[in-house]
Amino acid sequence: MRYRLLTVALLALALPSAASARGEFDPSEEFQQHEWVSIHLGGLNLSITKAVVYLFLGAGLTMLLGIVLMRVRIPGRRQAAGVIVYEIAQTQVAEQGLPSKHVGRWFPYVATLMLFIWTVNMLGFLPLPLTGETWHGVPTWGIYAATSSLSVTLALAILTFIFTHVEGIRWNGPVHYFKSWIPEVPKALLPLIIPLEILGQFMRLISLSVRLYANMLAGHMLILTFIGLMFVLENVFLAIVVVPAATAFYLFEVVIVVSIQAFIFAALSAIYIGSAIEPEH
Amino acid sequence: MLHTVIAAASGDVTKAGKAIALALGIGLGSLGAGIGIGNIFGSMIQSVARQPELRGELQGIQWLGFALTEAVVFYGLIGGLLAYVLV
Numbered sequence: 308m309r310y311r312l313l314t315v316a317l318l319a320l321a322l323p324s325a326a327s328a329r330g331e332f333d334p335s336e337e338f339q340q341h342e343w344v345s346i347h348l349g350g351l352n353l354s355i356t357k358a359v360v361y362l363f364l365g366a367g368l369t370m371l372l373g374i375v376l377m378r379v380r381i382p383g384r385r386q387a388a389g390v391i392v393y394e395i396a397q398t399q400v401a402e403q404g405l406p407s408k409h410v411g412r413w414f415p416y417v418a419t420l421m422l423f424i425w426t427v428n429m430l431g432f433l434p435l436p437l438t439g440e441t442w443h444g445v446p447t448w449g450i451y452a453a454t455s456s457l458s459v460t461l462a463l464a465i466l467t468f469i470f471t472h473v474e475g476i477r478w479n480g481p482v483h484y485f486k487s488w489i490p491e492v493p494k495a496l497l498p499l500i501i502p503l504e505i506l507g508q509f510m511r512l513i514s515l516s517v518r519l520y521a522n523m524l525a526g527h528m529l530i531l532t533f534i535g536l537m538f539v540l541e542n543v544f545l546a547i548v549v550v551p552a553a554t555a556f557y558l559f560e561v562v563i564v565v566s567i568q569a570f571i572f573a574a575l576s577a578i579y580i581g582s583a584i585e586p587e588h
Numbered sequence: 589m590l591h592t593v594i595a596a597a598s599g600d601v602t603k604a605g606k607a608i609a610l611a612l613g614i615g616l617g618s619l620g621a622g623i624g625i626g627n628i629f630g631s632m633i634q635s636v637a638r639q640p641e642l643r644g645e646l647q648g649i650q651w652l653g654f655a656l657t658e659a660v661v662f663y664g665l666i667g668g669l670l671a672y673v674l675v
Contacts, residue, residue, distance in 0.1 A: 399648045514659070521662030571655040574648075 337531060338455060338524065341439055360437060361453035365427035372422060396421055400570065404577030406585045409474075413580055416470070420463065421573035424519065427453050428565040431523060432557065450530070454568075455523035457516065464516035467576040475583030487586030515575060522568050526560040529553075610668040617664030624657040 342354035376389035396418035401410050404417075431452020438449035453459050475484040488504045489497070533553040537545045632650045636643050 403648060514663075517663060517666060518655070518659040521666050522659070525662055525665055567651055567655050571652060574652060 335528075337438075337449065337451060337527070340456070343439065357437060357439060357451060358453045358456045358459060361427065361430060361451065362459065365423060365430055365453060368430065369419070369423045369426045372426060392422070393418075395570070396573070400573045400577050404574060404579075405581040409581070409584055413470075413474075413577065417573045417577045417580075420467075420576055421569050424454065424463070424572050425566060425569035427459075428523060428569060429561075431455065431527065432561050432565065450527060452523045452527060454519055455527055457520045460516040460520040461512075463519075463572070464512050467515065467579060468512050470576075471579045471583045474580055475586070478584050479586065484583070484586070511579060515572065519568050519572055522564055526556070526564055529556050530560070606672050610672045613664050613668040613671075614661070617661045621657050621661045624660070625654060628653045628657060 340356040340358060342356055343360070344355040346353040346355065376385060376392060379386040379389065397410075397414065400417050400421060401414045405413050431454065432450055434448040434450055436446040436448050437451070438447050440447045440449075472484075475487075478484075479487065488508065489501060490504075492500055530553050533549045533556065536549050537543060628650060632646060635646055
């Protein structure tokens with residue numbers, strides 16, 4: 308029975324069924340932002356788009372998550388989950404990167420960053436009726452993550468960037484702090500090293516934001532492309548191959564990538580801020 | 589691949605070249621990251637086999653290294669997409 312099914316599937320794939328008339332499918336359309344509520348303040352465009360709605364939802368859910376998991380009267384499973392989240396934020400993120408004297412001050416920031424990014428990432432893999440398209444008056448459901456927009460991740464990275472340098476200047480003084488960027492090398496190499504080190508500080512900004520952005524974008528793109536292959540090649544029998552493949556990638560993203568990226572963003576923020584507060588030399 | 593074939597069939601050499609470049613870039617990028625990720629997990633298995641009590645401590649470092657290495661593919665992907673769309 309299974310072999311017969313496989314043969315039928317392979318035959319269906321081999322048949323050049325309507326290969327000349329390809330459907331129009333472009334996965335990048337899913338990531339376009341349309342202004343739902345137009346708000347323009349001078350040159351600023353503060354319109355509410357799909358990403359903004361997802362961010363609002365994410366912020367609300369993050370607060371809810373904190374209240375539900377952390378404010379428990381009777382110890383139980385909910386509290387155990389809260390303790391795990393707190394412990395990861397405390398031992399794996401904050402204490403790894405921050406000097407022990409400053410953990411108290413910056414723990415709230417890195418822990419919030421971790422929870423918020425995790426929630427927004429996770430929201431990206433739950434189908435929600437927020438695609439902005441309707442089908443016979445019913446809103447269609449789709450997956451979209453606010454973190455697959457570079458503006459969102461860049462804003463988060465800029466926060467970390469500003470905090471890093473403000474803290475560095477505050478605890479070391481501007482002269483000592485900026486001197487600490489430059490490693491001890493022979494004088495002749497200095498003209499080469501100084502621009503590289505300054506560039507390196509700005510590369511952090513890019514790597515921090517692009518890492519999260521590209522991970523989420525590529526994850527969604529992969530799932531959409533696999534499903535979309537059915538429509539591009541106009542062959543419904545392709546579902547036998549593409550649906551399991553898309554499901555596998557979906558599970559990989561939900562189980563591993565979502566948590567890892569949230570963890571990495573928070574951990575790197577802690578490391579950057581920590582290394583600015585206490586430079587190595 | 590699909591884009592290449594379609595573009596080649598229609599005689600659009602520029603598009604075909606861009607598609608090949610995008611695919612090659614991503615492919616070579618993932619080659620490097622694949623080696624790197626394999627190294628990380630291989631070393632993790634070795635170190636846990638030698639000192640199982642350090643597992644918890646090593647796990648954080650392992651995932652940090654995994655994400656840093658994995659991100660390299662996506663820099664290639666974004667660069668390739670930019671080149672594909674803009675140039």
